[in-house]
Amino acid sequence: MAAITFKNVVKKFNENTVVHDFNLEIQDKEFVVFVGPSGCGKSTTLRMVAGLEDITEGEIYIGDRLVNDLQPKDRDIAMVFQSYALYPHMNVYENIAFGLKLRKIPKQEIDTKVREAARIMDIEHLLDRKPKALSGGQRQRVALGRAIVREPQVFLMDEPLSNLDAKLRVQMRSEIAKLRHRIQTTFIYVTHDQTEAMTMGDRIVVMKDGFIHQVDTPMNLYDHPKNMFVAGFIGSPSMNFQKAKVVEDQGHYWLETPVFRVQALDEQKVKLAPYVGKEIVLGIRPEDIYDDEVVTNHPEWSFQVEVEVVEPMGSENYVHFPVNGVNITARFEATSKAQVAKPLQIAFDMQAVHYFDADTQGSLH
Amino acid sequence: MDQHQLDILCLRLSEKTGLRFFQWNLRNQTLQGEKPIMISFQVAKENVELGYVPDNEESTHEFSVQILTLLAEEISMNILQSADGVGKEKRWTWEMMLAAAVQGEWSNDFFEQNIKIHHLPTLDNGFPMLIRLRKWNEEVPVVLKNILPKYKVFWVNQLDIFVFISTRSIALEYSKPTDLYQWCESLIQTIHSLMGDELGIFASTYVGYPDSSNIWLGYKEVLNLADLQPHFFPGEVGLVSWKLGLYRLIENSSLENVHRFLQEAFNGADLNQELLETLETFFALNMNLSEASRVLYIHRNTLIYRLDKVTNLTGHNPRDFKQAIDLYLGIWLQKTIKK
Numbered sequence: 132m133a134a135i136t137f138k139n140v141v142k143k144f145n146e147n148t149v150v151h152d153f154n155l156e157i158q159d160k161e162f163v164v165f166v167g168p169s170g171c172g173k174s175t176t177l178r179m180v181a182g183l184e185d186i187t188e189g190e191i192y193i194g195d196r197l198v199n200d201l202q203p204k205d206r207d208i209a210m211v212f213q214s215y216a217l218y219p220h221m222n223v224y225e226n227i228a229f230g231l232k233l234r235k236i237p238k239q240e241i242d243t244k245v246r247e248a249a250r251i252m253d254i255e256h257l258l259d260r261k262p263k264a265l266s267g268g269q270r271q272r273v274a275l276g277r278a279i280v281r282e283p284q285v286f287l288m289d290e291p292l293s294n295l296d297a298k299l300r301v302q303m304r305s306e307i308a309k310l311r312h313r314i315q316t317t318f319i320y321v322t323h324d325q326t327e328a329m330t331m332g333d334r335i336v337v338m339k340d341g342f343i344h345q346v347d348t349p350m351n352l353y354d355h356p357k358n359m360f361v362a363g364f365i366g367s368p369s370m371n372f373q374k375a376k377v378v379e380d381q382g383h384y385w386l387e388t389p390v391f392r393v394q395a396l397d398e399q400k401v402k403l404a405p406y407v408g409k410e411i412v413l414g415i416r417p418e419d420i421y422d423d424e425v426v427t428n429h430p431e432w433s434f435q436v437e438v439e440v441v442e443p444m445g446s447e448n449y450v451h452f453p454v455n456g457v458n459i460t461a462r463f464e465a466t467s468k469a470q471v472a473k474p475l476q477i478a479f480d481m482q483a484v485h486y487f488d489a490d491t492q493g494s495l496h
Numbered sequence: 497m498d499q500h501q502l503d504i505l506c507l508r509l510s511e512k513t514g515l516r517f518f519q520w521n522l523r524n525q526t527l528q529g530e531k532p533i534m535i536s537f538q539v540a541k542e543n544v545e546l547g548y549v550p551d552n553e554e555s556t557h558e559f560s561v562q563i564l565t566l567l568a569e570e571i572s573m574n575i576l577q578s579a580d581g582v583g584k585e586k587r588w589t590w591e592m593m594l595a596a597a598v599q600g601e602w603s604n605d606f607f608e609q610n611i612k613i614h615h616l617p618t619l620d621n622g623f624p625m626l627i628r629l630r631k632w633n634e635e636v637p638v639v640l641k642n643i644l645p646k647y648k649v650f651w652v653n654q655l656d657i658f659v660f661i662s663t664r665s666i667a668l669e670y671s672k673p674t675d676l677y678q679w680c681e682s683l684i685q686t687i688h689s690l691m692g693d694e695l696g697i698f699a700s701t702y703v704g705y706p707d708s709s710n711i712w713l714g715y716k717e718v719l720n721l722a723d724l725q726p727h728f729f730p731g732e733v734g735l736v737s738w739k740l741g742l743y744r745l746i747e748n749s750s751l752e753n754v755h756r757f758l759q760e761a762f763n764g765a766d767l768n769q770e771l772l773e774t775l776e777t778f779f780a781l782n783m784n785l786s787e788a789s790r791v792l793y794i795h796r797n798t799l800i801y802r803l804d805k806v807t808n809l810t811g812h813n814p815r816d817f818k819q820a821i822d823l824y825l826g827i828w829l830q831k832t833i834k835k
């Protein structure tokens with residue numbers, strides 16, 4: 132178990148900087164998720180911790196030890212990759228034991244550790260099987276077993292669920308969460324899937340183009356995104372955006388577009404004041420759009436749209452409609468009356484809207 | 497194997513590797529103070545034991561010993577099958593290349609001159625594969641041997657390991673030819689994961705098309721993939737020949753041709769960042785106006801205005817599929833040249 136500290140870490144490939152001035156402190160036993168689109172530098176950062184990539188500038192500490200020049204095998208880490216790679220001709224027992232054999236651990240100790248890891252991962256009954264005879268989920272469990280058996284200070288996971296089908300992914304997500312509670316160690320988990328990030332991480336590091344955009348708890352990221360990228364990346368379906376002009380009318384601030392005019396809350400006046408007469412970006416999550424009594428209770432938040440698509444999800448409906456030429460997605464109750472090609476009165480919950488600077492894309496505080 | 501054949505074998509092994517080979521059971525006082533390494537193998541059910549004097553630490557390594565054993569086996573089989581191995585014109589076979597590789601003495605010229613014209617009739621059809629490591633560790637051969645237990649052909653040249661995967665040996669497991677290709681693709685991740693996990697070594701793997709007729713071309717092909725991947729597929733940990741796509745087309749194009757195409761595609765116009773981003777998003781979303789305007793946070797009409805502006809500047813309408821291809825390729829080529 133150990134804390135991990137990144138100090139001004141930079142990674143360059145030739146002239147190309149892929150990780151910029153990365154600073155982060157991960158607490159002992161914390162589960163931190165690096166999330167971001169492909170090419171954002173999250174895997175490269177993880178590989179620097181593992182020692183697979185050299186660090187161009189800066190320092191990485193595991194516990195108190197500076198690991199920049201430490202051999203990967205001496206870093207006391209274990210890594211799980213997305214391919215859940217196993218040795219094809221070895222059975223499960225041998226696969227789990229192999230890493231320990233390489234480290235010249237005594238046979239008896241290996242046996243004890245392998246059986247304990249198998250018990251934790253609930254694969255004791257599979258120990259004699261070859262990888263070919265295992266399902267995708269079972270293989271991934273063996274891959275996790277291979278990591279557990281080393282009792283590392285830090286677990287590094289690089290998109291470990293991406294190769295699994297949707298159902299198995301959900302199942303393995305909870306397996307990893309359980310594993311985390313059982314073995315109580317530090318985890319860095321890399322994914323491009325915001326749902327995985329939200330459900331698994333104590334804290335989430337949102338990255339793009341090699342920069343950290345925000346580090347926070349899942350709920351803080353959802354409630355208080357620092358910029359439009361984080362706002363759009365976290366949450367599913369993603370946040371809707373509309374460019375709107377801030378106008379003052381009879382003591383109130385309004386957000387005005389060619390299609391709608393909605394009233395901002397008075398307590399939001401302070402942050403909107405510098406933008407009166409200017410264009411900002413209004414962000415609204417699909418779950419903060421209503422077609423029920425909110426419409427009648429708040430006519431100042433309401434306007435009419437024409438529904439394009441209704442997607443019944445069972446417990447709710449995803450309803451799509453264009454506003455100012457941009458597609459908006461709303462998440463309504465399953466009882467919603469929304470019908471394709473019919474007009475619908477909707478309301479933005481102005482208590483839940485987010486405002487962003489149209490130029491910097493930063494959140495207005 | 498008679499004494500004459502053994503002498504020839506030792507001579508040829510010594511010639512090809514630069515190491516001093518001798519019959520193990522005839523070692524004598526000339527080895528005083530030197531620590532010979534023994535290799536033993538079977539030729540036509542007969543045990544042969546040879547020794548050699550290592551010239552450096554590398555040639556005493558278990559992996560080198562294995563390669564030298566393979567080399568000795570191959571040469572001895574050749575000698576047994578045709579007694580004319582010596583004294584005639586050099587006939588380059590793959591075991592000679594292996595020998596050269598072990599010594600790290602190859603160069604493009606060396607292979608071009610000596611090997612490219614020779615076919616390898618005894619070699620199965622197979623996939624040439626290059627594993628490029630960032631570091632070396634003595635456990636690398638152990639891990640690799642366990643990932644690829646059936647494939648014994650390894651060339652090692654510093655941090656590059658060349659593996660020739662015989663399709664015959666994997667065909668039993670995979671019924672359809674496409675499975676073989678998929679298996680090769682999955683190997684890239686497997687090797688990366690296991691090398692990374694067990695040894696903390698970053699490994700990238702490159703696989704070429706299966707071809708037995710010219711192993712040198714196969715080797716060159718995977719070397720080429722290894723050069724292309726960091727530039728064009730920077731996030732990947734390997735590349736297979738059959739996924740090169742458009743890159744294969746420009747690979748052999750002259751820069752002059754590429755610039756000429758760019759001139760034609762953009763009509764000499766220098767599109768600003770906003771227009772380039774607009775085009776890229778529009779193409780990435782399958783030329784869907786609604787989706788692109790949503791992602792760009794702009795009004796649909798603004799998007800149409802920008803696309804019309806591109807048409808005016810370049811003479812190519814991005815909303816027309818055929819004309820969009822030129823613009824798409826143009827943007828992609830510009831980026832590629834920058835890389």
